Amino acid sequence: AQSVTQLDSQVPVFEEAPVELRCNYSSSVSVYLFWYVQYPNQGLQLLLKYLSGSTLVKGINGFEAEFNKSQTSFHLRKPSVHISDTAEYFCAVSVPTSGTYKYIFGTGTRLKVLA
Amino acid sequence: KAGVTQTPRYLIKTRGQQVTLSCSPISGHRSVSWYQQTPGQGLQFLFEYFSETQRNKGNFPGRFSGRQFSNSRSEMNVSTLELGDSALYLCASSLGPPNTEAFFGQGTRLTVV
Numbered sequence: 312a313q314s315v316t317q318l319d320s321q322v323p324v325f326e327e328a329p330v331e332l333r334c335n336y337s338s339s340v341s342v343y344l345f346w347y348v349q350y351p352n353q354g355l356q357l358l359l360k361y362l363s364g365s366t367l368v369k370g371i372n373g374f375e376a377e378f379n380k381s382q383t384s385f386h387l388r389k390p391s392v393h394i395s396d397t398a399e400y401f402c403a404v405s406v407p408t409s410g411t412y413k414y415i416f417g418t419g420t421r422l423k424v425l426a
Numbered sequence: 427k428a429g430v431t432q433t434p435r436y437l438i439k440t441r442g443q444q445v446t447l448s449c450s451p452i453s454g455h456r457s458v459s460w461y462q463q464t465p466g467q468g469l470q471f472l473f474e475y476f477s478e479t480q481r482n483k484g485n486f487p488g489r490f491s492g493r494q495f496s497n498s499r500s501e502m503n504v505s506t507l508e509l510g511d512s513a514l515y516l517c518a519s520s521l522g523p524p525n526t527e528a529f530f531g532q533g534t535r536l537t538v539v
Binding site for chain 1: 430459461466467468469471474476481482516518522527528529530531532533
């Protein structure tokens with residue numbers, strides 16, 4: 312069965328430091344990969360997505376992610392975080408099922424940026 | 427263009443009651459999915475509707491049901507509410523997976539007392 316694992320439930324980091332949020336997926340077929348961000352009391356907003364092509368994907372707010380097929384990973388990175396990046400981040404895959412596709416989300420990583 | 431609209435934003439219900447949540451997708455989007463979000467569990471997929479047909483269903487009991495209307499608006503119903511149904515219910519619309527972005531509403535915070 313397909314699944315998404317976000318290894319860290321919480322990541323504290325100081326402002327202007329780099330951060331990496333880890334995501335691994337399990338799937339026997341090709342998938343499409345997404346990172347979403349959720350601010351308090353809000354819905355989810357797309358940061359970036361990998362569909363095909365270059366394995367390094369750039370998104371909004373200075374985030375980027377690298378698709379690694381051999382390691383089945385799609386880690387999210389930012390070279391310098393800001394206080395405003397404090398939020399919960401979700402990795403997701405779109406997988407085929409019952410003749411269509413559905414999204415499977417990880418359990419989320421809560422990023423806390425410290426002053 | 428207008429985003430995904432969920433109503434109401436907050437809801438308090440008593441155990442045993444039923445509740446209906448509403449979702450208006452982005453204009454032109456025919457796929458509407460529902461998720462339950464609870465601390466520690468992340469987003470659990472409830473079901474997806476496309477052109478008024480349920481295409482996918484998650485592992486939730488039959489107390490959870492939904493429907494989609496011809497204008498793509500969707501409703502989700504939970505009957506015989508339990509305390510464990512307290513959660514943020516998120517609706518997402520898209521042109522349709524697999525490679526299209528899902529746009530999320532702000533959610534309905536349901537509290538069962």
